[in-house]
Amino acid sequence: xxxxxxxxxxxxxxxxxxxxxxxxxxxxxxxxxxxxxxxxxxxxxxxxxxxxxxxxxxxxxxxxxxxxxxxxxxxxxxxxxxxxxxxxxxxxxxxxxxxxxxxxxxxxxxxxxxxxxxxxxxxxxxxxxxxxxxxxxxxxxxxxxxxxxxxxxxxxxxxxxxxxxxxxxxxxxxxxxxxxxxxxxxxxxxxxxxxxxxxxxxxxxxxxxxxxxxxxxxxxxxxxxxxxxxxxxxxxxxxxxxxxxxxxxxxxxxxxxxxxxxxxxxxxxxxxxxxxxxxxxxxxxxxxxxxxxxxxxxxxxxxxxxxxxxxxxxxxxxxxxxxxxxxxxxxxxxxxxxxxxxxxxxxxxxxxxxxxxxxxxxxxxxxxxxxxxxxxxxxxxxxxxxxxxxxxxxxxxxxxxxxxxxxxxxxxxxxxxxxxxxxxxxxxxxxxxxxxxxxxxxxxxxxxxxxxxxxxxxxxxxxxxxxxxxxxxxxxxxxxxxxxxxxxxxxxxxxxxxxxxxxxxxxxxxxxxxxxxxxxxxxxxxxxxxxxxxxxxxxxxxxxxxxxxxxxxxxxxxxxxxxxxxxxxxxxxxxxxxxxxxxxxxxxxxxxxxxxxxxxxxxxxxxxxxxxxxxxxxxxxxxxxxxxxxxxxxxxxxxxxxxxxxxxxxxxxxxxxxxxxxxxxxxxxxxxxxxxxxxxxxxxxxxxxxxxxxxxxxxxxxxxxxxxxxxxxxxxxxxxxxxxxxxxxxxxxxxxxxxxxxxxxxxxxxxxxxxxxxxxxxxxxxxxxxxxxxxxxxxxxxxxxxxxxxx
Amino acid sequence: xxxxxxxxxxxxxxxxxxxxxxxxxxxxxxxxxxxxxxxxxxxxxxxxxxxxxxxxxxxxxxxxxxxxxxxxxxxxxxxxxxxxxxxxxxxxxxxxxxxxxxxxxxxxxxxxxxxxxxxxxxxxxxxxxxxxxxxxxxxxxxxxxxxxxxxxxxxxxxxxxx
Numbered sequence: 021x022x023x024x025x026x027x028x029x030x031x032x033x034x035x036x037x038x039x040x041x042x043x044x045x046x047x048x049x050x051x052x053x054x055x056x057x058x059x060x061x062x063x064x065x066x067x068x069x070x071x072x073x074x075x076x077x078x079x080x081x082x083x084x085x086x087x088x089x090x091x092x093x094x095x096x097x098x099x100x101x102x103x104x105x106x107x108x109x110x111x112x113x114x115x116x117x118x119x120x121x122x123x124x125x126x127x128x129x130x131x132x133x134x135x136x137x138x139x140x141x142x143x144x145x146x147x148x149x150x151x152x153x154x155x156x157x158x159x160x161x162x163x164x165x166x167x168x169x170x171x172x173x174x175x176x177x178x179x180x181x182x183x184x185x186x187x188x189x190x191x192x193x194x195x196x197x198x199x200x201x202x203x204x205x206x207x208x209x210x211x212x213x214x215x216x217x218x219x220x221x222x223x224x225x226x227x228x229x230x231x232x233x234x235x236x237x238x239x240x241x242x243x244x245x246x247x248x249x250x251x252x253x254x255x256x257x258x259x260x261x262x263x264x265x266x267x268x269x270x271x272x273x274x275x276x277x278x279x280x281x282x283x284x285x286x287x288x289x290x291x292x293x294x295x296x297x298x299x300x301x302x303x304x305x306x307x308x309x310x311x312x313x314x315x316x317x318x319x320x321x322x323x324x325x326x327x328x329x330x331x332x333x334x335x336x337x338x339x340x341x342x343x344x345x346x347x348x349x350x351x352x353x354x355x356x357x358x359x360x361x362x363x364x365x366x367x368x369x370x371x372x373x374x375x376x377x378x379x380x381x382x383x384x385x386x387x388x389x390x391x392x393x394x395x396x397x398x399x400x401x402x403x404x405x406x407x408x409x410x411x412x413x414x415x416x417x418x419x420x421x422x423x424x425x426x427x428x429x430x431x432x433x434x435x436x437x438x439x440x441x442x443x444x445x446x447x448x449x450x451x452x453x454x455x456x457x458x459x460x461x462x463x464x465x466x467x468x469x470x471x472x473x474x475x476x477x478x479x480x481x482x483x484x485x486x487x488x489x490x491x492x493x494x495x496x497x498x499x500x501x502x503x504x505x506x507x508x509x510x511x512x513x514x515x516x517x518x519x520x521x522x523x524x525x526x527x528x529x530x531x532x533x534x535x536x537x538x539x540x541x542x543x544x545x546x547x548x549x550x551x552x553x554x555x556x557x558x559x560x561x562x563x564x565x566x567x568x569x570x571x572x573x574x575x576x577x578x579x580x581x582x583x584x585x586x587x588x589x590x591x592x593x594x595x596x597x598x599x600x601x602x603x604x605x606x607x608x609x610x611x612x613x614x615x616x617x618x619x620x621x622x623x624x625x626x627x628x629x630x631x632x633x634x635x636x637x638x639x640x641x642x643x644x645x646x647x648x649x650x651x652x653x654x655x656x657x658x659x660x661x662x663x664x665x666x667x668x669x670x671x672x673x674x675x676x677x678x679x680x681x682x683x684x685x686x687x688x689x690x691x692x693x694x695x696x697x698x699x700x701x702x703x704x705x706x707x708x709x710x711x712x713x714x715x716x717x718x719x720x721x722x723x724x725x726x727x728x729x730x731x732x733x734x735x736x737x738x739x740x741x742x743x744x745x746x747x748x749x750x751x752x753x754x755x756x757x758x759x760x761x762x763x764x765x766x767x768x769x770x771x772x773x774x775x776x777x778x779x780x781x782x783x784x785x786x787x788x789x790x791x792x793x794x795x796x797x798x799x800x801x802x803x804x805x806x807x808x809x810x811x
Numbered sequence: 812x813x814x815x816x817x818x819x820x821x822x823x824x825x826x827x828x829x830x831x832x833x834x835x836x837x838x839x840x841x842x843x844x845x846x847x848x849x850x851x852x853x854x855x856x857x858x859x860x861x862x863x864x865x866x867x868x869x870x871x872x873x874x875x876x877x878x879x880x881x882x883x884x885x886x887x888x889x890x891x892x893x894x895x896x897x898x899x900x901x902x903x904x905x906x907x908x909x910x911x912x913x914x915x916x917x918x919x920x921x922x923x924x925x926x927x928x929x930x931x932x933x934x935x936x937x938x939x940x941x942x943x944x945x946x947x948x949x950x951x952x953x954x955x956x957x958x959x960x961x962x963x964x965x966x967x968x969x970x971x972x973x
Binding site: 050 | 900918938943949
């Protein structure tokens with residue numbers, strides 16, 4: 021059956037509908053966690069370790085306990101019955117043994133392992149009193165040497181955890197090394213590159229916050245928290261830390277001011293406020309300040325890699341070999357273990373037909389803040405090393421970097437394409453995105469622009485990156501086989517109200533992505549009801565049946581698909597009701613343009629009439645037709661989705677100062693079908709800014725003693741408006757083949773493709789100086805040094 | 812405890828505060844005006860930007876007692892009833908916000924910018940935003956929104972004059 025393409029309605033699929041949620045945000049009427057205040061609430065301040073590694077000899081609380089306004093002070097001895105913060109993914113070592121999972125206590129037990137490790141929780145009637153009291157606590161620390169360098173951590177002779185004497189969390193690999201080595205033996209050219217992927221602070225502008233509340237009559241705990249996935253927090257905190265069943269815990273994640281991964285995880289502060297509220301019979305509120313965020317929010321990236329690419333004499337890729345050290349920080353955060361493995365090593369084919377790939381990952385504990393997923397999570401690290409080594413190979417073999425990439429692209433007719441690193445790409449057209457990006461960037465006109473820049477004393481460079489990502493993580497059965505301790509479906513409930521308005525309850529969580537708009541567009545289009553009569557509800561375990569939350573660009577591909585699945589059930593039920601109303605056979609009913617129709621007749625019932633009848637079932641045959649019109653669905657994806665694209669960055673460098681100016685940034689992405697182009701473009705812009713920030717500005721720098729020297733916005737270079745250009749973004753489309761909307765996800769692409777595009781451009785600009793690589797961030801100082809060391 | 816009297820969104824306010832209470836704490840905690848946000852502790856992010864006597868000010872780096880006698884406007888005070896201020900409307904129209912957390916500060920800063928630069932070009936906007944951080948939008952659509960908002964403010968002024 022063929023469908024005529026429907027014209028895009030003003031609010032339907034494909035329209036740039038202005039966002040529903042903005043009505044409150046532009047008025048300052050959002051409701052973020054810190055905006056919530058409960059009667060009788062207390063405030064908690066965490067006393068955190070000033071040492072990167074130390075034994076706690078004693079903690080003297082006497083003076084603090086006597087301070088004005090203090091309600092309670094807790095240390096680890098008070099939390100003896102609580103479990104540790106769990107890790108959600110078990111990685112199996114090369115030798116078949118499980119990874120090491122040292123306990124991650126809510127408050128430090130006998131030892132601190134990074135600056136910022138929480139030691140005591142001080143609860144008082146005001147935040148000022150809690151802070152004052154915290155200063156009166158006397159902790160006697162016996163400092164130990166910090167473990168700062170992940171590449172030498174195994175041989176440092178200092179163990180952070182008894183359970184991991186060589187500071188190794190796991191030693192994992194993928195691919196057949198012997199086969200890859202054999203391919204390398206036949207290579208005509210070998211390109212080798214050592215690089216680091218700099219550690220980043222996610223820095224959502226809303227700091228984390230949490231409020232615990234307890235009803236002693238019902239035994240119900242409520243946690244308000246800045247989370248991307250309230251149901252996951254309920255499960256992890258309830259089952260592993262507090263040992264309270266889910267039905268006695270409600271987790272509310274109201275408006276959340278950005279996440280970028282950092283608000284996925286279950287954090288100590290959430291467990292502490294929930295537990296303490298029950299102890300005290302009063303609500304307990306915590307709001308992080310920014311300095312605290314820098315030493316307590318999970319950070320991102322932090323890999324050190326050696327990559328080798330083997331090519332034949334014609335430039336065909338023969339094999340790829342990668343050895344990476346991945347920094348886990350001091351403890352395993354919720355999803356830390358899966359980032360360098362199944363979200364990184366499995367992406368190393370990129371857009372290419374490289375036949376054999378081997379990757380080994382050594383995940384190390386160090387005396388630093390835990391590392392976990394940050395926008396892109398593993399895929400930026402994979403894309404960066406691959407697109408850097410491909411660029412270097414082009415240069416070493418005298419090939420045009422675009423041509424070398426093209427020559428090795430997986431061709432459109434090769435899909436579905438089985439990579440040598442486990443993934444099967446369902447669809448794509450890498451030539452199309454590259455053609456579009458190069459045309460938009462006027463790639464062929466670059467030499468003239470370079471020559472013109474030279475007359476002004478500027479070094480101009482152009483850089484390409486062709487990325488792939490895997491979104492919508494993942495089929496539960498595959499994830500489970502690979503060590504996931506959770507399913508990775510999404511849940512939705514579609515409730516048709518008696519008057520025909522619709523409430524959608526989704527397990528996805530919006531913290532900037534605009535789900536209230538995008539999801540409503542889908543529902544409005546599918547059910548033929550006005551956009552305004554659809555309400556999207558998210559972020560409250562008491563209202564939403566279940567959910568896995570938002571990360572990995574999964575909301576539309578997985579959460580949206582769950583909504584579509586529930587809508588399909590609504591339509592099926594509606595047909596039954598309409599058939600009954602029209603005294604027709606159910607098999608003769610069709611649903612189109614918002615009405616249930618008897619095929620081949622003009623007899624029909626509108627959606628609103630059917631909705632009303634569902635709740636006023638005066639003459640329903642109750643044995644066969646149940647009143648009501650509400651359906652649940654769980655959607656478990658069949659595969660990842662595979663957005664891909666090409667980014668072209670053009671820079672000018674001032675050789676006197678080392679300052680990089682981005683002159684143009686052209687991005688072309690294939691996200692499959694697009695529901696709201698305006699929102700998708702905005703997602704790409706934001707990702708690009710974070711990727712450019714990584715490439716040029718941002719870096720969590722620790723000194724040898726484990727002090728984070730970039731611990732505030734005065735020191736950590738957040739991208740500002742004047743650091744960034746306007747972006748030129750466009751899309752092509754090969755719809756996803758296995759989800760009902762044909763969508764792929766767009767949240768992370770910008771942050772994945774842009775770092776190598778920028779660094780390739782910078783290295784290209786510096787080519788006259790014989791520079792073949794520069795590590796991120798390519799700050800003016802770093803570039804100036806390179807120029808002056810080579811000049 | 813010190814007393815402070817001021818006008819907030821055209822309403823007279825008298826409050827008792829600690830000497831160390833910041834203006835943003837008075838607004839958020841005492842007056843319940845939670846549209847003004849706190850995103851850092853080094854006066855870098857600008858999420859707390861309000862107007863004090865018509866000028867944009869970061870309310871995290873001013874003591875409440877320093878606002879004695881001042882006329883303070885917050886994000887809650889810029890719209891005309893149900894009608895959005897042209898800058899608020901421009902942010903929505905141009906998708907100049909995502910999570911919404913930096914947005915009130917951005918809008919307050921932008922309204923003040925337009926007083927100084929009624930017809931700002933892209934570079935002027937980007938430079939002015941030096942004190943406002945956004946992690947979501949990459950600033951692209953914020954710049955667009957502010958330029959559109961400036962044009963709308965100008966048109967509205969003309970309308971009012973005519």
